[in-house]
Amino acid sequence: MASPTSPIVWDWPDPFIHEVQVEPRHIDDFQHTNNVVYLSWMAKTAWEHSKALGIDFAYYKRLNRGMVVRRHELEYLAASYEGQRVLVATWITGNDGRLRLRRRFQMVNAETGQTLLRGLTDFVCIDIESGRATRMPPQFIVAYRPTARVEGD
Template sequence: MTAIQWDHPHPHLLNVTVQDQHIDLMRHTNNVVYLQWLEDVAWAHSIALGLGPAQYEALGHGMVVRQHELTYIQATRLGDELVLATWLTHADKLTLQRHYQFVRQADGATVFRGKTHFVCVDIAQGKVRRMPEAFFSAYSAAVIPQVS
């Protein structure tokens, strides 16, 4: 395994292996699978920060996607072992920004990068609302310092 060069320090990591069900007609991982992996690693990170689905329900608020930016750099294929990394790069009382970098373990190649802009909504009304203090405290504490 080659040493991984992360885009930012201290990523939250999730390991995945490309399975048969991930492969499309082009014999590589289907683009939609990357979107699922974004959600998987984002939830894993949020849960590690103490904000899982149960806390969202209890507080009546949740973070929903407003915009994704997805960059597919290299194809991944059946059996590839990947490390999915994510970081929070911005948090204010209404929004979060999360960055992602997916790396193939075998050669350390970055195969994918992405960003997601989230907004906080009231679950019952579906309207944009300020984050509950528990959200803002946990998420803002996890924002990485910006490096120029």
Template sequence: MSDPSNRPAWDAPHPHVLAVDVTTAHIDLMQHVNNVHYLQWLENVAWSHSDSLGMRQEDYTRLGHGMVVKRHELDYVAPALLGDRVLLATWIVGLDRLSTHRRYQFVRESDGATLFRGATHFVCVEIASGKVRRMIPEFAETYGRAVTPWPAV
């Protein structure tokens, strides 16, 4: 993205960004990326961000706790098309004793257009029982360091 006028206008400062190239495997009957891929991209960029913060899937297993989706909000703004490079951005906007709140913005690299915005509410669960539990200190510390202030979550 060499043209500075095409730089993404991110909704939050310094989001975690992961790039994905749209291939024929992503395209549906309508000739754009099928909605199910956006959901997979949410998970991919969230794990990438978590990994970058030092909290990996194997840490969830070791700690016996994990963060699971309670609710997604998905807003499709414009279609992603075959050949597009899409920049998947995420950031954490809130954390409380049980949960984290994460936001997303997907942008087409070539023109900086926002294609998608989303939000996820995660809750902490004990893996063995599947029951919601108070966030363990390791999660609160790791994810708490990454919170970007945001209007009402």
């Protein structure tokens, strides 16, 4: 990855980073990346981070437990355009060790270092077979421990 012309200032240290390329299919009528694409990048980055932590869907199925989205919050700060590279960073900022997990996200233009979006996703642990909220298994408590401290998360 080429160095950005401006240094990247991450909201918290040591993010997990997933790089994406803005493709023609991501562009809307305004000629910039459609807002729902950012949400899909957040979801993909969360999964990539989860897999890097050793938890994929096969692991979820073995435990009959999974983390599912309860709520998203996105703040769009600047547009991205076809051909640009976007760095999608995530941190786990909350895990109550029972039901809830929070991730925060920051998307940055890889060339300029400009922050494009800040967001968060709240997850809840479910029993996959019943779909009902259930206590997190010990494996999730350990693997999904917070990677950044955010007051209130």
